[in-house]
Amino acid sequence: MPTALYPGTFDPITYGHIDIAVRAAKIFRKVIAVVAVNASKNPIFTPEERVEMAREALKDIPEIEVVSYSGLIVDYVRERSASAIVRGLRAVSDFDYEFQMAFTNRNMLASAETVFFMPSAEYTYLNSTLVRQLAEHGGDISGFVPEFVKKKLLEKMKLCG
Numbered sequence: 822m823p824t825a826l827y828p829g830t831f832d833p834i835t836y837g838h839i840d841i842a843v844r845a846a847k848i849f850r851k852v853i854a855v856v857a858v859n860a861s862k863n864p865i866f867t868p869e870e871r872v873e874m875a876r877e878a879l880k881d882i883p884e885i886e887v888v889s890y891s892g893l894i895v896d897y898v899r900e901r902s903a904s905a906i907v908r909g910l911r912a913v914s915d916f917d918y919e920f921q922m923a924f925t926n927r928n929m930l931a932s933a934e935t936v937f938f939m940p941s942a943e944y945t946y947l948n949s950t951l952v953r954q955l956a957e958h959g960g961d962i963s964g965f966v967p968e969f970v971k972k973k974l975l976e977k978m979k980l981c982g
């Protein structure tokens with residue numbers, strides 16, 4: 822199978838994101854992690870910081886490239902001639918939103934197939950918001966993000982605080 826896009830906010834990248842990227846890289850010849858510049862989630866990290874952290878976290882997987890993009894994902898699907906959009910599915914709670922997105926993308930571009938991967942059970946309840954909140958309150962996030970992400974997050978919290 823050829824190229825897949827893996828879009829997300831990655832604010833910051835966690836072991837959950839990495840788990841999905843590794844699984845996708847086993848199936849697709851190329852996986853492009855697409856960091857959303859204009860994410861609606863008010864990211865705490867700039868697009869450049871999110872790309873830098875994702876590149877570092879995924880550097881050992883040769884099939885993976887990390888880019889940032891500010892437009893519609895279907896436009897980037899066309900631009901890179903990708904054949905799929907990869908998303909992670911954690912719990913049933915992800916389903917409704919993901920279902921809507923997959924259909925919206927397919928309505929805009931009929932060939933845009935979304936492929937879902939399930940993470941390891943240990944990452945099922947992990948998300949970037951949780952990691953940021955834990956970090957903010959001094960919780961231990963070592964099991965959720967790589968060491969350099971933890972460092973960046975703690976630096977950012979100091980700056981913000």
Ligand code: ADP
Binds near residue numbers: 831835862915
């Ligand atoms: P978005 O803002 O588009 O939801 P995220 O950065 O939150 O972007 O997530 C990008 C993708 O990674 C989504 O498909 C999300 O479901 C998936 N993902 C994030 N965390 C995990 C996790 N712990 N396990 C599996 N998939 C995950």
